[in-house]
Amino acid sequence: MRKDFKRTIFSLEAVFLFLDDFAKKNRFDPAALNDTKLIVEELFSNIIKYSTWSQKKITIDISLTGSVLLLQLIDKNGQPFDPTQSAEYDTQQTLQERPIGKVGLHLVKNLVDDLRYDYKNGQTILTIKKQLKG
Amino acid sequence: MFEIKVTPEQEIKLIGRFDALQKEKALQIFSTIQRTTVVDFQELDYISSAGLSVLLATQKRLKIQEHQLLLKNMSQHVREIFRYAGFDMIFEIK
Numbered sequence: 324m325r326k327d328f329k330r331t332i333f334s335l336e337a338v339f340l341f342l343d344d345f346a347k348k349n350r351f352d353p354a355a356l357n358d359t360k361l362i363v364e365e366l367f368s369n370i371i372k373y374s375t376w377s378q379k380k381i382t383i384d385i386s387l388t389g390s391v392l393l394l395q396l397i398d399k400n401g402q403p404f405d406p407t408q409s410a411e412y413d414t415q416q417t418l419q420e421r422p423i424g425k426v427g428l429h430l431v432k433n434l435v436d437d438l439r440y441d442y443k444n445g446q447t448i449l450t451i452k453k454q455l456k457g
Numbered sequence: 458m459f460e461i462k463v464t465p466e467q468e469i470k471l472i473g474r475f476d477a478l479q480k481e482k483a484l485q486i487f488s489t490i491q492r493t494t495v496v497d498f499q500e501l502d503y504i505s506s507a508g509l510s511v512l513l514a515t516q517k518r519l520k521i522q523e524h525q526l527l528l529k530n531m532s533q534h535v536r537e538i539f540r541y542a543g544f545d546m547i548f549e550i551k
Binding site for chain 1: 507509520533534541
């Protein structure tokens with residue numbers, strides 16, 4: 324399944340409905356669906372944060388092969404965005420040392436089996452693989 | 458769907474999906490907390506980094522005055538997210 328979404332945080336509601344629909348068709352358990360929503364929310368909101376000026380829509384593609392979930396977020400705005408190079412989040416920091424924010428991409432890295440970044444023809448393509456539990 | 462309620466016992470109850478769209482709504486309640494307060498996660502299905510940031514900012518503010526948020530009744534999924542973020546080290550979770 325593939326769909327384009329407006330580049331605004333308010334698209335999240337439609338993004339979640341799109342993922343609900345996919346999960347229903349593929350009989351996801353609630354935990355797998357929540358993990359998928361979290362991965363997509365964090366990547367989608369980061370893409371928006373780093374390119375508020377663009378009007379171009381963001382494409383989400385989702386498919387399931389056996390028990391492997393394949394997700395792609397495609398951003399045609401021309402500005403590279405590589406979440407694989409984000410700074411490590413230090414989970415050992417004390418409360419007062421912790422920055423507000425910065426934890427989203429760390430969560431994504433914990434939830435996926437593979438996160439790949441490609442940039443070609445002015446497009447950022449994020450490809451996520453996740454093995455769903457039996 | 459997301460709801461945030463203050464119970465008669467002055468506990469905060471989170472319900473539904475605490476995502477980036479709910480940040481402002483949650484801040485309106487969390488920013489008014491001045492004392493140690495229990496937050497009940499029983500009916501919370503989902504939390505993203507946006508929700509975590511509201512809790513973290515509140516915890517930082519309260520700890521300066523030697524108060525804190527006490528979190529209870531988390532689902533396994535939400536608890537896992539807290540663990541991945543290392544938030545289980547900076548919040549007391551019952």
